[in-house]
Amino acid sequence: MERVNCILEDADFIRYIAKNKKLEKERVFCRHDLNHLLDVCRISWILNLEEGLPIDKEKIYAAGLLHDIGRWAEYETGQDHAIASGELAEGILDRCGFSDNEKTYIVEAIKSHRKKEHSTDLSRILYKADKLSRPCFSCEVIGKCKRFKQAEKPLLIY
Numbered sequence: 554m555e556r557v558n559c560i561l562e563d564a565d566f567i568r569y570i571a572k573n574k575k576l577e578k579e580r581v582f583c584r585h586d587l588n589h590l591l592d593v594c595r596i597s598w599i600l601n602l603e604e605g606l607p608i609d610k611e612k613i614y615a616a617g618l619l620h621d622i623g624r625w626a627e628y629e630t631g632q633d634h635a636i637a638s639g640e641l642a643e644g645i646l647d648r649c650g651f652s653d654n655e656k657t658y659i660v661e662a663i664k665s666h667r668k669k670e671h672s673t674d675l676s677r678i679l680y681k682a683d684k685l686s687r688p689c690f691s692c693e694v695i696g697k698c699k700r701f702k703q704a705e706k707p708l709l710i711y
Contacts, residue, residue, distance in 0.1 A: 559649035639664035
C-alpha cells in the first residue's frame with residue numbers, strides 16, 4: 554500500500570480535501586471528507602472480496618481516495634465533480650507511481666462513479682460503495698435529501 558500512502562501525503566490531494574472541507578463547512582448533508590473517502594475504500598474492498606473480483610487493493614484504495622477530490626470544483630464552477638476528480642487524480646496517480654494502464658483504469662472508474670452504467674468492475678463497485686458509505690439511517694435532514702424525497706427508509710447494509 555506504498556502508493557496509497559503516497560496519495561495520502563500528496564500536496565495536491567491534501568489541498569483538494571482542504572478545499573472540500575472549507576466549501577462544505579456549512580453543508581447539512583453528507584460531506585466529502587477523508588472519512589467518507591476511507592469508507593468508500595473499505596466498502597469497495599469488501600465488495601471486491603465478496604464478489605471474488607481480482608481487483609488489486611491499491612487500485613481500489615486509489616480510486617476510493619480520489620473519487621471526490623474535485624467536489625470543490627463543482628461548487629466553484631459547476632463542473633461535474635466526478636469528471637473534475639478524474640482529471641485531478643491523473644497527476645497524483647502519476648506522482649505516486651501508477652502505470653499508464655492503471656491510471657486509465659482508475660480514472661475511468663472515478664469519472665463514472667456517479668453513473669448507473671459501468672464498463673468495469675472497479676467503476677461498478679466504486680459507485681455502489683459510494684452509496685453504501687452514507688449513514689442515511691441516522692441522518693437528521695434525511696427528509697430534505699434528494700435520495701429520499703419519497704419518504705423511503707434507508708437500510709444499513711455495511
